[in-house]
Amino acid sequence: MRYTGLAVAFVSACCFGFSGPMAKYLIAAGLTPIEAVWARMAGAGLLLLAVLAVAKPSALRIPRSRLPFLVLYAVVAVAGVQSLYFVAITRLPVGVALLLEFMAPVMVVLWVRFVRKVRLARAAFVGAVTAVVGLAIVVEAWQGLRLDALGLLLGLVAGACCAGYFLMNDSFGDDVDPLGLIAWGMTGAAVVLLPFSRPWNIPWQAFTVQATPEGGQTLPVLGAYLWMVLIATVAAYILGVNAVRRLSAAVGATVASLEVIGGAVVAWALVGETLGLFQIVGGLIVLVGALLAQTATSAAPVPSLEPEPQVRAGV
16 A cells, blocks of 8 residues: 555645746736646635536535634645745746745644654654755856745745644544545635635636746647646646555655655756756755655654544444
8 A cells, every 4th residue: 555655645646746937827918927826726626526526425524513624724735835835936937936835745744843843753854954944056046046035935935834734634534535625725725815816817718718928838828727726726736635545744845855856857848947056956956855854754644633533434
């Protein structure tokens, strides 16, 4: 089962890697980042709700006691991660934004040690320091942060929300169906983002044209949007949640870091973005640090976010 979980996590990371590059096409066609996020969440959420209502209506039943968890999941694990990341990629290359977001594995380690008070192996902290050093190389800190400062901040906050995504996926019990959680989470995120995205002002005609991000390939915007919804959102989230349930937040976050490589490759192929030598070297160091940190905790389960141990249904 562990190898199956690793394979599922790997495919999920590859699917997520398309989200930033595909979003570039929507933004190039005239949508703002927050409008692109809303269109993504609303499209994916409504699609999943419709499919589950017909194929598996029981998955949409959420116990009343779990509603606060669902709201937190929608705000942090879905709306927070996606909106902050989409804004960050307007100020940073996709690869750099992904590297910042995937400081999440290190944040998971810090949460486990200092919030949950779980004693960790020394390798966990060595990995955390290594990842921070790699991040400093990515942003070329010795040059006085040549990259956009606001973009860097948004990327790191997106990383904190991403850490919450992994921790929350590892914490809910069998009384919540993962498919229902994803469907309601995406729909809830779209509702949360309504006052910020104001979809009634979205230039919907943009979906009927072709777009060419600066230095990139020309693609139909509708095709990029559908790929983003079906592959980079619905498939990616379903696979990602199930991978974490099979593994743990720690191991799942580590494998998900491969999205950094996948996203950078897709961005190079489609939108003409390349990383400099320092970004490539620093990115590899970040991934090595994350791997060290998470390997040190993979033998022990990441504690639940619930105040008391969750008793799974049917046990």
